[in-house]
Amino acid sequence: MPRSATGTLYRAQPVIRFSPNQIRQRRFTPVGLRRRGYARQEVEHFLHLVADDLADARAELSRIREENTRIKTALRQWQAEQARSRAPR
Numbered sequence: 162m163p164r165s166a167t168g169t170l171y172r173a174q175p176v177i178r179f180s181p182n183q184i185r186q187r188r189f190t191p192v193g194l195r196r197r198g199y200a201r202q203e204v205e206h207f208l209h210l211v212a213d214d215l216a217d218a219r220a221e222l223s224r225i226r227e228e229n230t231r232i233k234t235a236l237r238q239w240q241a242e243q244a245r246s247r248a249p250r
Contacts, residue, residue, distance in 0.1 A: 181219075184212035 187208055192198030
């Protein structure tokens with residue numbers, strides 16, 4: 162994908178971000194008796210599985226971002242200590 166001058170990605174369309182609750186609460190119009198469709202319970206079960214998976218992924222992403230911040234902070238501290246120890250006295 163092309164990037165802007167700030168390094169962010171250009172998107173042709175806005176990104177739709179669903180929350181796990183939006184997925185769980187999604188309802189579909191039932192089909193008529195003589196039309197094909199999906200079993201309602203199966204669709205709802207699937208939506209709950211997807212919502213749970215999305216919630217887990219978001220929680221993991223949050224943990225990874227926190228760990229990333231912790232590692233960056235520790236690296237900066239280490240670099241500062243190294244610079245001080247190598248500076249002429």
